[in-house]
Amino acid sequence: MIRHRPVRSAALALGTAWVALAASVPAGTPAAAAPPHRVAPLPAVAPRAETAPLHDDEAGGNADADDPAIWRNAADPGRSLVIATAKEGGLRVYDLDARQVQSLPAPPAAGPGDAPGRFNNVDLLHGLRLASGRADVTVTTDRGHDRLRIHRITPGRPGGPLTDITDPAAPPVFSAGQEEINDQNTAYGLATWTDATTGRAYALVSRRNRTTLALLELVPTPAGTVTYRKVRTLDLPSSFRLPDGTAWTPCGEPGELPQVEGMVVDPANGMLYAGQEDVGIWRLRADLRSAPALVDRVREYGVPAAYDEETEECAAGADPGFGGSRLAADVEGLALLTEPGGDGYLLASSQGDDTFALYDREVGDANEYEGGFRVTAASAALDGSEACDGAAVLSAPLGAKYPHGLLVVQDGHDTPVDGERESTNFKFVPLDGVLDRVED
Incomplete structure (x- = not known):
C-alpha cells in the first residue's frame, strides 16, 4: 500500500544511503548507525508478460491490483495459475500467459452504508484437510469485512478453478461488530503456515493501521467449509529508541500506527518475516512465541516528521542517519525463494525506490543482504514494475x-x-533472469 511517508532528505535524494543492519537487536532498540556509503546501481530484469490493466474507478469496477500467489499444477506444470487480489474487484485468476481465466467478486456490503468486501492479500495452503479430503486452497484477507475468505482450487473445473468454501459463520478477525468493521482497522496482510510437527494449518494476519499480528488456526467443518479460531496475538513496536537516546515514531495520519502488510513464513524453520511498512523487516517465530528481531530497516527509519493536515503529507526533518541502505519506505511484498538443497532468499519489495532486495534465508547468517534488482521495461508496450505492493515467487x-x-x-x-485513468497490473518475470543477474 502507498501511504503518506516523510519526504526524503537531500542526502537520500542524491543516492547516499546509510548502513545500519540489525539482525538480532531487541525489539525497538536498534544498533548505532554506520558511516554512509554510495550504493551501486542494481541490475535490471525484464518481464515476459503482463496482465490486463485494472482500474480503481467506477468504470473499472473499483479494481486495484495488489498481491499475487503462484499455484503449481503438479500434474501439468505448464497449466499452473497465478491468483491475485484486486481489492474491491475481488480475486483474479491468470494462466501463465497472463490471460484471465476467472474473476470472483468481493462479497457485497453487509448493509446500507457498510463497507463493501475488499480483498487485500492472498496466500496458498497445500493439502488442507477438508471434510471431503485434502485440497489446495487460497486464503485471502477481506479487509472490507474483517474476515478471511477461503477458496478451493480445482483445476479444469467448469466456470473456473476457484470455489468459495468459507464458512458463513466465520467471525471477524479483529473487530467486535459491524460499526468497528466500518472503521476499517481490519484484516490486512497475510501469510499461511502449516506446522510440520502437528500438521495444523494457520494464517498469520496483520491489522490495518495497527501493529497487531494474529495467529489463526484454520478449522474444517462437517459441512465442507472452513472457519478459523484465534490462537494468540502479538503487537510489534510502534515507537523506537534511537542510538542518540531520543524516541521516534513513524509519521502517519492521526490515530494510525505503523502497520504490517507483507509477510511470509519459512517452512524450513517456522520463522515469520513481517514487513512493517515505515520501519523494516522483522523476524520472529510463526507461532508468535518469540521476541521479534529487526533484520533490516528502511532508509527513512528515525527521520523526524510531522503530519500536515492541509497537505495530508508528512513533512520530514533532518535525517539523523539511523536507517538502513537497502529498503525505501514502504517495505511491502515479502516472498521466499527456495533453491535446490534448501538454500535461497527472502525477497522484499522496496516500494519507495522501485527495487527488490534479497536476503539470505539462513537465520544463522543473520539474514545477510545478498543483492537486489529492478524490474524494468521489456519494450515500449511492456513496462516494468513501479511502487510494487505485492510479490510472489516459485x-x-x-x-x-x-x-x-x-x-x-x-x-x-x-x-x-x-x-x-491510473492503472495497475501484474508482471510475470522469468526467475532464471533474476538469479543470473543477482549472482553475477
Missing part, C-alpha cells in the same frame, strides 16, 4: 514458458496510461 519448473520458475510482481503504475 522456483519449481512451470512448463516450457518458465522452466526455472516464475516471479510475479505488482506494478503500481502500469503504462501506457489509458487517458487520465
Whole structure:
C-alpha cells in the first residue's frame, strides 16, 4: 500500500544511503548507525508478460491490483495459475500467459452504508484437510469485512478453478461488530503456515493501521467449509529508541500506527518475516512465541516528521542517519525463494525506490543482504514494475514458458496510461533472469 511517508532528505535524494543492519537487536532498540556509503546501481530484469490493466474507478469496477500467489499444477506444470487480489474487484485468476481465466467478486456490503468486501492479500495452503479430503486452497484477507475468505482450487473445473468454501459463520478477525468493521482497522496482510510437527494449518494476519499480528488456526467443518479460531496475538513496536537516546515514531495520519502488510513464513524453520511498512523487516517465530528481531530497516527509519493536515503529507526533518541502505519506505511484498538443497532468499519489495532486495534465508547468517534488482521495461508496450505492493515467487519448473520458475510482481503504475485513468497490473518475470543477474 502507498501511504503518506516523510519526504526524503537531500542526502537520500542524491543516492547516499546509510548502513545500519540489525539482525538480532531487541525489539525497538536498534544498533548505532554506520558511516554512509554510495550504493551501486542494481541490475535490471525484464518481464515476459503482463496482465490486463485494472482500474480503481467506477468504470473499472473499483479494481486495484495488489498481491499475487503462484499455484503449481503438479500434474501439468505448464497449466499452473497465478491468483491475485484486486481489492474491491475481488480475486483474479491468470494462466501463465497472463490471460484471465476467472474473476470472483468481493462479497457485497453487509448493509446500507457498510463497507463493501475488499480483498487485500492472498496466500496458498497445500493439502488442507477438508471434510471431503485434502485440497489446495487460497486464503485471502477481506479487509472490507474483517474476515478471511477461503477458496478451493480445482483445476479444469467448469466456470473456473476457484470455489468459495468459507464458512458463513466465520467471525471477524479483529473487530467486535459491524460499526468497528466500518472503521476499517481490519484484516490486512497475510501469510499461511502449516506446522510440520502437528500438521495444523494457520494464517498469520496483520491489522490495518495497527501493529497487531494474529495467529489463526484454520478449522474444517462437517459441512465442507472452513472457519478459523484465534490462537494468540502479538503487537510489534510502534515507537523506537534511537542510538542518540531520543524516541521516534513513524509519521502517519492521526490515530494510525505503523502497520504490517507483507509477510511470509519459512517452512524450513517456522520463522515469520513481517514487513512493517515505515520501519523494516522483522523476524520472529510463526507461532508468535518469540521476541521479534529487526533484520533490516528502511532508509527513512528515525527521520523526524510531522503530519500536515492541509497537505495530508508528512513533512520530514533532518535525517539523523539511523536507517538502513537497502529498503525505501514502504517495505511491502515479502516472498521466499527456495533453491535446490534448501538454500535461497527472502525477497522484499522496496516500494519507495522501485527495487527488490534479497536476503539470505539462513537465520544463522543473520539474514545477510545478498543483492537486489529492478524490474524494468521489456519494450515500449511492456513496462516494468513501479511502487510494487505485492510479490510472489516459485522456483519449481512451470512448463516450457518458465522452466526455472516464475516471479510475479505488482506494478503500481502500469503504462501506457489509458487517458487520465491510473492503472495497475501484474508482471510475470522469468526467475532464471533474476538469479543470473543477482549472482553475477
